[in-house]
Amino acid sequence: MTSSRRVALVTGASRGIGRGIALRLAKDGFNVVINYQSNAAKAQELVNEIAALHPTHFDKNHEPVRAVAIQGDAAKTADGKRLLEETIAAFGRLDIVVFNAAWVSTGSIREATEDLFAEAIDTNVKGPLFFSKLAQPHLEKAQKEANVVKNGGSPLGGSRIINISSVVATLSDPQQDFLVYSITKGALNQLTRVLARDQDFGAKGITVNGIAPGPVDTDALRKLPEPVLQALEASAPQKRLGEVGDIADVVSFLASNESRWVNGQTIGASGGAVV
Numbered sequence: 447m448t449s450s451r452r453v454a455l456v457t458g459a460s461r462g463i464g465r466g467i468a469l470r471l472a473k474d475g476f477n478v479v480i481n482y483q484s485n486a487a488k489a490q491e492l493v494n495e496i497a498a499l500h501p502t503h504f505d506k507n508h509e510p511v512r513a514v515a516i517q518g519d520a521a522k523t524a525d526g527k528r529l530l531e532e533t534i535a536a537f538g539r540l541d542i543v544v545f546n547a548a549w550v551s552t553g554s555i556r557e558a559t560e561d562l563f564a565e566a567i568d569t570n571v572k573g574p575l576f577f578s579k580l581a582q583p584h585l586e587k588a589q590k591e592a593n594v595v596k597n598g599g600s601p602l603g604g605s606r607i608i609n610i611s612s613v614v615a616t617l618s619d620p621q622q623d624f625l626v627y628s629i630t631k632g633a634l635n636q637l638t639r640v641l642a643r644d645q646d647f648g649a650k651g652i653t654v655n656g657i658a659p660g661p662v663d664t665d666a667l668r669k670l671p672e673p674v675l676q677a678l679e680a681s682a683p684q685k686r687l688g689e690v691g692d693i694a695d696v697v698s699f700l701a702s703n704e705s706r707w708v709n710g711q712t713i714g715a716s717g718g719a720v721v
Contacts, residue, residue: 450509452588452603453537454701455479455529457520457573458547460488462664463610466690467544467697468513472496472697476542478513479533481520483547504505512537520547521568526577530584540584540594541603544700545574547611549630550666554622563626564702570630578607578654582646589651603703607647609638609656610693613716616658631658635712642710653709657696660716663687682717692717 454471458464460482469492472478478496482489496513499501514536518525549569551562592604601645614624615631632654641647641654648654661667661678667687668675679687696715699705714720 451475451477451511452541453477453479453533453539454542454544455481455533455540455542456546457481458483459516460485460492462548462666463659463662463690464544464694465492467490467546469496469594470694470698471542471544471689472499472511472513475511476701477511479529479536479539479650480515481518481529482515482518483519483549484575486515486517490516495680497652499710512589520573520577520604522563522573523550523576523580526573527580530577530580536586540581540586541588542606542608543577543585544582544608544610544697544701545577545634547573548610550627552623556645558594560713565635566626566671570627573636574607574609574634578637578641578647581707581711582652585648585652586650593651602699604706606701606705607638607641607652607654607695608700609634609654611635611656611658611712613658613714613720615659616712616714617720619637623644627639634701638712643668648709653700653705654707655700655710656712657693657707658712658714658716659693659718660690660714661687662693663689682719686717688715688717 454476457466459480468478468480480489493513493515511712516531516532549566589605611634612631614628638654638656
């Protein structure tokens with residue numbers, strides 16, 4: 447089914463930051479693909495919430511905002527291929543890809559193993575790399591349409607890749623207890639820079655940017671000991687943790703036409719905890 451709405455795919459979108467991103471993009475008028483690995487119930491809850499967002503809100507074509515949930519392990523190329531195929535089958539196009547799914551673990555080099563490293567690389571780097579390669583023809587097609595289609599007199603936003611990195615990869619004082627995680631997020635930042643200038647991405651108007659959040663108040667973060675949470679809150683000038691909406695708002699900007707001249711950047715979103 448072909449949609450006239452722009453389509454955004456968010457990996458790891460059933461919970462946490464990914465959920466907030468998917469919901470915000472739906473509110474912005476995107477049809478949304480909610481990728482999840484195992485929690486089908488949470489993914490379907492979000493589909494239902496998006497379906498109820500605008501019960502009376504239609505565009506000039508009377509087309510409501512829609513969402514679908516598609517299972518898949520973002521670390522596996524075969525799953526990525528199926529995810530892309532099901533996205534195109536559902537909506538007929540793909541405009542925005544947000545790589546939010548992540549392997550997260552703490553530990554210094556003492557705890558590092560080859561298996562842990564392979565798992566981290568697969569999820570945080572290999573998945574985004576090869577899905578980007580698979581998705582490129584669809585993103586290029588959408589970008590060509592954006593160059594000529596006018597929507598209510600305004601330019602239609604173009605194709606975007608948005609990588610969710612982490613502030614740990616940008617610290618001037620690297621944290622030894624985030625060794626493997628920070629290595630892979632550093633690699634993701636470099637992938638952002640390279641694709642932004644690549645002949646098949648940046649050179650064709652497909653912008654590639656990243657966001658490096660600081661600590662964000664999610665269920666996962668709340669599992670940390672209270673003294674650690676207090677220290678994280680104290681690190682920001684406003685003395686609070688980041689909120690999911692703080693990150694989703696930056697994604698919203700990068701997905702919009704207003705970000706058209708922003709390319710190859712990893713934007714820090716830590717409230718000033720890291721400058």
